[in-house]
Each structure stands twice: as C-alpha cells, then as structure tokens.
Amino acid sequence: MAEPRLPHRGTHPRRFDELGLDRALGDRLLPLLVAAMSFLAALTLAGAIAAAAVAAHWRAGAGRALTVQVPDPAAPAAGAAGSRDSAVLALLRSSPGIATARQLTGAELQALLRPWLGSDAGKLPLRLPAVIAVRLAAGTVPPAGLAARLAAAAPGVLVERHASWAGRIAALARSLQACAAVILLLVTLVAAAVVTVATRAGLAARREAIEIVHCLGATDGHIAGLFARRTRRLAGLGGLAGTLLAVPVLFWLGSLAAPFVGLGGGGAGSGGPVPLALLLALPVLPLGAGLIGHLTARITVRVWLRLLP
Amino acid sequence: MIRCEGVGLRYGAQGSAEILRDLDFAVPEGGFRWLLGHSGAGKTSLLKLLYLAIRPSRGTLRLFGTDAARAPRASLPRLRRRIGVVFQDFRLLPHLSAFENVALPLRIARRPEAEVRSDVSEMLRWVGLSGRLDALPAELSGGEQQRVAIARAVIARPSLLLADEPTGNLDEPQAERLMRLIRELNRLGTTVVVATHNEALVARHPAPALALDHGRLVSGG
Structure with a gap:
C-alpha cells in the first residue's frame, strides 16, 4: 500500500x-x-x-549655587584694607568648600536688570550692589558662620542660597x-x-x-x-x-x-x-x-x- | 480495573434526585461489558463517571486501583490518558483536520512528532480514511466522522475503552468491522465497556452486560 x-x-x-x-x-x-x-x-x-x-x-546646578550681594561695594571694608567687595571676594575664595567665587561684571549686572529697568539700566543714578556668584564644591554645604564672617567684613551683605529652590523642585519631582x-x-x-x-x-x-x-x-x-x-x-x-x-x-x-x-x-x-x-x-x-x-x-x-x- | 461500590450521582445540589443510585459492580482487567438500558436509564452518566468527566456524589469508584472519587484533582489527567472514549456525538474538534483530531491524544501525551505522524497515518489507513487526512469534520460523512472518533479513542492504546453508541452512524458492514476492532483490542488486553441500543449487535457478540433502569443496576452487578 x-x-x-x-x-x-x-x-x-x-x-x-x-x-x-x-x-x-x-x-x-x-x-x-x-x-x-x-x-x-x-x-x-x-x-x-x-x-x-x-x-x-537643579540639584546639580542651583543646589550648589550661592549669590552674595555687597551693598555699597566701593566703600572701605570694616577692619581690613581694600573695598568691601574685594574683602568679601577674598573671604569667599579662602573659605573651605567654595569651588569658585566670581564677581559679576557691570555688563552682566545690566543684563540681569534689563528685564526690570530696561536697556538703560547702567545710566540710571542707582547705587547697585556688587553681585558675587559662588559655586560650592560638589557634596558640600556653605561653611558654618560664613554669612557672619562676610557681614563682619562688609556689614549689610546678603547671602542667598538657591538650595531651597532645588529642594522644592526635588519634592515636586518626587510627587510627579x-x-x-x-x-x-x-x-x-x-x-x-x-x-x-x-x-x-x-x-x-x-x-x-x-x-x-x-x-x-x-x-x-x-x-x-x-x-x-x-x-x-x-x-x-x-x-x-x-x-x-x-x-x-x-x-x-x-x-x-x-x-x-x-x-x-x-x-x-x-x-x-x-x-x-x-x-x-x-x-x-x-x-x-x-x-x-x-x-x-x-x-x-x-x-x-x-x-x- | 473498574470497581463501583455504592456509587450515587446527582447533578444538582445536595437533596436533588440522584441520576445513578447504589451502583455496585466490577469489571476485571481485560473484561468486556455491554452497557444496556433504555434512553434516560443513565448509561451516558455512568460512562461520564468512568471517563472522569464527573465524580460520584457518593460511594467509591476505583479505576486502575485509584479511588477516582477522592483522588487529588491533579492526578486525574494521568488516569484520563489511559482511557479512550468514543462519544455518541463524536465530539471532534471542528477546526482540526481528521489527522489532527486523531493526533490529539498523542500530542497531549507529548509523544514524539515522528511517532505521532506514523501512528496516526497508520490508524487512519486502518479505519479506511487514508485519503481524508486533511478533511475537516464538516467535510466528512457521519460514518467517516465516527471512524475518526474511534481512531482518536484507540490511537493511544488505552487500557480502558468506553464507547457510547459507537455503531449508531455506521452501516451494518462498518458496524461489524468496528466491533471486530473492539473485540480485537479487548483480546489484546484492553478493558471495554460499550453502551448500545443495538440488540442485533449484542446478539452477534455475546458478552456479559450491565443493564441500567432508572439509574439502578438491574443486572450484571
């Protein structure tokens, strides 16, 4: 078959x-x-x-940034030679945990103010503070007592830390x-x-x-x-x-x-x-x-x- | 091989009427039994018990030495593979060819494909369907479908063969040929239970019978 x-x-x-x-x-x-x-x-x-x-x-950027404002920057520093802004800058650069400290130029300041004061901000009779952009070394926090030491050299100095914003954004990201x-x-x-x-x-x-x-x-x-x-x-x-x-x-x-x-x-x-x-x-x-x-x-x-x- | 002791079966909840009552009988290994009775006597229900489609509501049903009423559910497939069934309505899978329908028990048992091909081809040749391997059930006549159903029931060389009106759609020569096959399987050691109304067939092949009437065994117990 x-x-x-x-x-x-x-x-x-x-x-x-x-x-x-x-x-x-x-x-x-x-x-x-x-x-x-x-x-x-x-x-x-x-x-x-x-x-x-x-x-x-934001953690890597803003979280490591400080902004220091020195009013009346050209005035003599308290208890030190030189102007207030240079004294603050020198103090910052000698502090541990500070990676860089750089004073913004007049042009950079005008660029910052342009949205509020217009392109002629530099010609206005304003007594602008010096602005110093500080970056902390990775993994560090601002040295203890830094604000007090800066205030001693230049009374009225303002230290603004951006980490609080980074923290809020991190919390928002965690929620999302x-x-x-x-x-x-x-x-x-x-x-x-x-x-x-x-x-x-x-x-x-x-x-x-x-x-x-x-x-x-x-x-x-x-x-x-x-x-x-x-x-x-x-x-x-x-x-x-x-x-x-x-x-x-x-x-x-x-x-x-x-x-x-x-x-x-x-x-x-x-x-x-x-x-x-x-x-x-x-x-x-x-x-x-x-x-x-x-x-x-x-x-x-x-x-x-x-x-x- | 089969031992029923006080077996009762009801389909509904506790308290509903029993379809089968107080069944006591035994079929030895290699035995042959006709299963007789009028329509509604309980033949199909008893066969369902024997091929483990349902379990008894009470009593003891021993198959191959295992108490099928109380055996763990996971152990039943192994028992079912030792049972071949020819259903009254064939129960072929309509989307599978004749070859695939017959191959089903072997593939479920995970037999090697080469063995499946040779065994199924040989079996279909034996039942006279070697030219219809590719045909779907809808393309086959009633008699051809029945032969496919029979081939599927015996392809895995079962220890127990159960048949519900297996000759119902066959003409006399085909029915006689089928009975010779079934008796040959029985002679080779397969235990066989055949339910039928066909008195002429029973007369031509005399053998012990289990007779049911209204769910009770009236002879053969």
Missing part, C-alpha cells in the same frame, strides 16, 4: 492550535487596547524620567514620580482586566473544545499554557505598537523640555532630546505587556478550569 499522504495543515506541534484560539481570541481588539495602555504607559514613564532629570539638573507610579499601576491593572475579559470570552467560545482536550487527559497547565501563549503574543504585539506610536510624541515632548534639563534642544551624547534612561526603559513596555498577558491568562484559565473535575 502506498504511503499515506501526510497533511499539510497545522501538523507541526509548534503551530498546533488544538483549541482554535486563533479565532476565539481575536487579533484586533485585545492588541488595540493593550497598545493604548502601552502608549499611556510610555508617556507616563517619560514624565517620571523627565521629572527626575529636571530635579537632578509617585503620581507616575500610581498611573503605571493603574495601567497595569486595566491591561490585566482587559486580558481577563478577553480570556474569559475565549473560554466561553471554546468551552466545548476545552472540555474535549480536558477529557483526553490535558492538564490544567497545558490548557492554560495554550491561552497564555496566545495572549502573550497579542498583548506583546499591542505593547510594541503602542510603544512605537509613542516614540515620535516623546521626541517632540523631549525637544520642548530639553532646555529645562540642560540639553539645549539637542544631542547631549545620549538619546537626543529623549533621555537615555527612557530609551532603555521603552523596550520593557512590550515585554511587560506580554508578561501581563501571559500571567493574567494563565491565572484566569486555571481558576476557570477548577469548575471541571
């Missing part, structure tokens, strides 16, 4: 879909909803990372990150709920097929694995689509936010206007979507199968 003709349709186990899930678990709605969730997650992740970057930028974490959690829960509903619909549609393979000796793990494989693929594809859709939006938002994080709208040797951390985090979204699809389907099916003996 001639060798029987082997079938061409779906005989390889890797493609074997005994429950007909290709049709029961639709390849449109679930990926579409997961894509929307991934898009939201990408934007949320971007917000969290941008907030952290802004806070870090907490909000982002809550949103990511909600997105995860909604995605899991979507997968649960889709899986239950698939279970209802394939109840008879499931009962047959169950009767033939299929374990709960085998049946749950078939559902998990299908939903993992659909959710992963949805996650990939949503993430890819988010990328151009993130580049646009990143270019708007670049000046606030010191990128100046370009390059910075990382991901252009998009932080490198975000570019590294984005591939996690489709993987996470696939994982949510896999685990949710597996748990949903296993719970449902408890109805069978």
Whole structure:
C-alpha cells in the first residue's frame, strides 16, 4: 500500500492550535487596547524620567549655587584694607568648600536688570550692589558662620542660597514620580482586566473544545499554557505598537523640555532630546505587556478550569 | 480495573434526585461489558463517571486501583490518558483536520512528532480514511466522522475503552468491522465497556452486560 499522504495543515506541534484560539481570541481588539495602555504607559514613564532629570539638573546646578550681594561695594571694608567687595571676594575664595567665587561684571549686572529697568539700566543714578556668584564644591554645604564672617567684613551683605529652590523642585519631582507610579499601576491593572475579559470570552467560545482536550487527559497547565501563549503574543504585539506610536510624541515632548534639563534642544551624547534612561526603559513596555498577558491568562484559565473535575 | 461500590450521582445540589443510585459492580482487567438500558436509564452518566468527566456524589469508584472519587484533582489527567472514549456525538474538534483530531491524544501525551505522524497515518489507513487526512469534520460523512472518533479513542492504546453508541452512524458492514476492532483490542488486553441500543449487535457478540433502569443496576452487578 502506498504511503499515506501526510497533511499539510497545522501538523507541526509548534503551530498546533488544538483549541482554535486563533479565532476565539481575536487579533484586533485585545492588541488595540493593550497598545493604548502601552502608549499611556510610555508617556507616563517619560514624565517620571523627565521629572527626575529636571530635579537632578537643579540639584546639580542651583543646589550648589550661592549669590552674595555687597551693598555699597566701593566703600572701605570694616577692619581690613581694600573695598568691601574685594574683602568679601577674598573671604569667599579662602573659605573651605567654595569651588569658585566670581564677581559679576557691570555688563552682566545690566543684563540681569534689563528685564526690570530696561536697556538703560547702567545710566540710571542707582547705587547697585556688587553681585558675587559662588559655586560650592560638589557634596558640600556653605561653611558654618560664613554669612557672619562676610557681614563682619562688609556689614549689610546678603547671602542667598538657591538650595531651597532645588529642594522644592526635588519634592515636586518626587510627587510627579509617585503620581507616575500610581498611573503605571493603574495601567497595569486595566491591561490585566482587559486580558481577563478577553480570556474569559475565549473560554466561553471554546468551552466545548476545552472540555474535549480536558477529557483526553490535558492538564490544567497545558490548557492554560495554550491561552497564555496566545495572549502573550497579542498583548506583546499591542505593547510594541503602542510603544512605537509613542516614540515620535516623546521626541517632540523631549525637544520642548530639553532646555529645562540642560540639553539645549539637542544631542547631549545620549538619546537626543529623549533621555537615555527612557530609551532603555521603552523596550520593557512590550515585554511587560506580554508578561501581563501571559500571567493574567494563565491565572484566569486555571481558576476557570477548577469548575471541571 | 473498574470497581463501583455504592456509587450515587446527582447533578444538582445536595437533596436533588440522584441520576445513578447504589451502583455496585466490577469489571476485571481485560473484561468486556455491554452497557444496556433504555434512553434516560443513565448509561451516558455512568460512562461520564468512568471517563472522569464527573465524580460520584457518593460511594467509591476505583479505576486502575485509584479511588477516582477522592483522588487529588491533579492526578486525574494521568488516569484520563489511559482511557479512550468514543462519544455518541463524536465530539471532534471542528477546526482540526481528521489527522489532527486523531493526533490529539498523542500530542497531549507529548509523544514524539515522528511517532505521532506514523501512528496516526497508520490508524487512519486502518479505519479506511487514508485519503481524508486533511478533511475537516464538516467535510466528512457521519460514518467517516465516527471512524475518526474511534481512531482518536484507540490511537493511544488505552487500557480502558468506553464507547457510547459507537455503531449508531455506521452501516451494518462498518458496524461489524468496528466491533471486530473492539473485540480485537479487548483480546489484546484492553478493558471495554460499550453502551448500545443495538440488540442485533449484542446478539452477534455475546458478552456479559450491565443493564441500567432508572439509574439502578438491574443486572450484571
């Protein structure tokens, strides 16, 4: 007798879909909803990372800056030779923990005042103070008693520390990150709920097929694995689509936010206007979507199968 | 092989009427039993108990030495793989070809694919469907579907074969051929229980019978 003709349709186990899930678990709605969730997650992740970057930028910049104003700078210093501004400058430069201390030039002062006094600020009969920009060494705080020592040399001197602003911005960034974490959690829960509903619909549609393979000796793990494989693929594809859709939006938002994080709208040797951390985090979204699809389907099916003996 | 002691079955909650009552019988390993009774007598329910689609509400049902009524749920798939079932309504998966339907028990048991291909091709050739491997159930006649269902039931060489009206859609020569297959499997050691209305078939193949009436065993216990 001639060798029987082997079938061409779906005989390889890797493609074997005994429950007909290709049709029961639709390849449109679930990926579409997961894509929307991934898009939201990408934007949320971007917000969290941008907030952290802004806070870090301010901590590194404003947090290490002091501004010292010396009224009546040309007057003689108290108890020392020279003018008040040079005495204060010398004191600052000799203090520990001060990286740089630089007196702003007349032109820089006029540029600072221009928004309030106009371009003729230098011609006005005003007695402007000397302004000294101080940068603290990394990881240090202003030396104890610095303000008192400066005041002794030049009474009326004002020391303004910017760290308080950096602290407030850091607190704001932490709040934004907490909000982002809550949103990511909600997105995860909604995605899991979507997968649960889709899986239950698939279970209802394939109840008879499931009962047959169950009767033939299929374990709960085998049946749950078939559902998990299908939903993992659909959710992963949805996650990939949503993430890819988010990328151009993130580049646009990143270019708007670049000046606030010191990128100046370009390059910075990382991901252009998009932080490198975000570019590294984005591939996690489709993987996470696939994982949510896999685990949710597996748990949903296993719970449902408890109805069978 | 099969031992029922005081088995009762109800589908509803406690207090609802029992479909099967006080069943006491045993089928030895390698035994053959006709399962007889009018429609509604409980034949299909008893077969469902035997292929572990349901568990008894009371009593003891021992299959392959295991108390199926009390065995952990996780241990049942292993028992089910030792049981072949021919359903009255075939219960073929409509989206799978004849080949894939017959291959299902072997693939669930994770047999090597080369073995699956050769065994299934041989089995379908044996039941006269070697030219219909690719056909979906909807493309097959009733008799062909029944032969696919039979091939699926015996492909994994089960220790226990249960058949619910297996000749219902077959003409007399095909029914006779099927009975010869079943008796041959029985001769090779497979325990067999066949539910049927076909008195002529029973007469041609005399064997001990379990007769049910209104859920009670009236003979063969």
